[in-house]
Amino acid sequence: MMQGIARRVVPLAVGIAVLAAVPTSSLAQTATTRPQAAHRHLAVGPQYDSTHVYVTPVKEQEFVASWLATFGGTHTEPTPTSVTPTPSRTVSELVMSPVGTLSVFDYTTPVPYPFGAERTGWLVSDLDAGIRAARSSGAAVTVAPFDDPIGRDAVVQFPGGVNTQLYVHTTPPSYPALASVPENRLYLSADAVGAFLRSYLPFTGGRVVRDDRKADGAGIGMPGTAYRLIRISSGFGDTAVMVTDGHLPYPFGREFTGYGVRDLDATLGKAKAAGASVLWGPVAGGDRHSAIVQFPGGYVAEIHSGR
Numbered sequence: 001m002m003q004g005i006a007r008r009v010v011p012l013a014v015g016i017a018v019l020a021a022v023p024t025s026s027l028a029q030t031a032t033t034r035p036q037a038a039h040r041h042l043a044v045g046p047q048y049d050s051t052h053v054y055v056t057p058v059k060e061q062e063f064v065a066s067w068l069a070t071f072g073g074t075h076t077e078p079t080p081t082s083v084t085p086t087p088s089r090t091v092s093e094l095v096m097s098p099v100g101t102l103s104v105f106d107y108t109t110p111v112p113y114p115f116g117a118e119r120t121g122w123l124v125s126d127l128d129a130g131i132r133a134a135r136s137s138g139a140a141v142t143v144a145p146f147d148d149p150i151g152r153d154a155v156v157q158f159p160g161g162v163n164t165q166l167y168v169h170t171t172p173p174s175y176p177a178l179a180s181v182p183e184n185r186l187y188l189s190a191d192a193v194g195a196f197l198r199s200y201l202p203f204t205g206g207r208v209v210r211d212d213r214k215a216d217g218a219g220i221g222m223p224g225t226a227y228r229l230i231r232i233s234s235g236f237g238d239t240a241v242m243v244t245d246g247h248l249p250y251p252f253g254r255e256f257t258g259y260g261v262r263d264l265d266a267t268l269g270k271a272k273a274a275g276a277s278v279l280w281g282p283v284a285g286g287d288r289h290s291a292i293v294q295f296p297g298g299y300v301a302e303i304h305s306g307r
Contacts, residue, residue, distance in 0.1 A: 043235025055297030073097030206234030
């Protein structure tokens with residue numbers, strides 16, 4: 001068992017998980033000023049929207065220890081369970097840290113398709129309404145609703161191949177607010193971004209808060225170049241869409257989520273002391289200092305602070 005880590009047992013969020021032709025400026029402005037009110041009620045809060053972390057086998061506790069030593073927080077007890085509609089087995093736990101919530105899975109059986117491809121899990125106020133909203137906004141339901149031990153789940157895919165798990169709990173959960181809202185990081189092509197936005201913005205009720213067609217390429221490992229950066233804010237948290245030609249240096253595109261901290265250097269020091277590796281950076285690019293870090297178990301994350 002891990003030592004020195006604060007524990008608090010809360011309901012295990014097994015259903016938690018945790019940017020698309022190029023749109024015209026008028027499309028972005030419309031999405032910014034008129035999010036669809038019919039869908040805004042679906043989001044419950046960013047502390048309930050987690051990144052799904054599939055660790056390499058038997059690395060769950062090492063990962064959780066490293067994460068909490070870096071960011072602080074609490075976690076549930078590891079629990080063997082089944083969280084898919086077909087037979088499978090995983091050890092699962094929920095990690096709640098000030099910078100974001102994680103649903104951690106350490107599978108002891110092969111992972112049934114298409115699980116493992118979903119980036120995030122979003123708590124919605126009504127799963128059936130969420131399914132209708134996804135379809136009406138142009139998303140596909142890739143896994144039809146199914147029961148899990150504490151609620152119901154489904155998986156939807158937005159244009160561009162962005163998979164998200166939607167879930168509800170039989171007993172509504174209650175998690176503390178976050179110190180900083182994590183950033184869902186998506187890399188899309190210019191061919192895909194328009195269709196993605198036309199689906200993602202109506203579903204999330206989101207708005208474009210930044211659309212920079214000449215963002216500093218240093219932020220994605222390509223100093224001296226520019227790319228299109230779209231930032232979206234919604235009740236499901238923040239989203240950063242990097243529109244590129246796909247010529248990305250490793251490890252960019254491997255990180256699902258970005259985490260904001262006050263002091264990047266101090267956080268990286270804690271991460272390295274806890275067994276994580278800095279794969280890139282720290283580097284100043286655009287409006288932030290950032291680095292890419294790999295934690296034990298293979299999880300890759302972007303960590304940033306403001307400039």
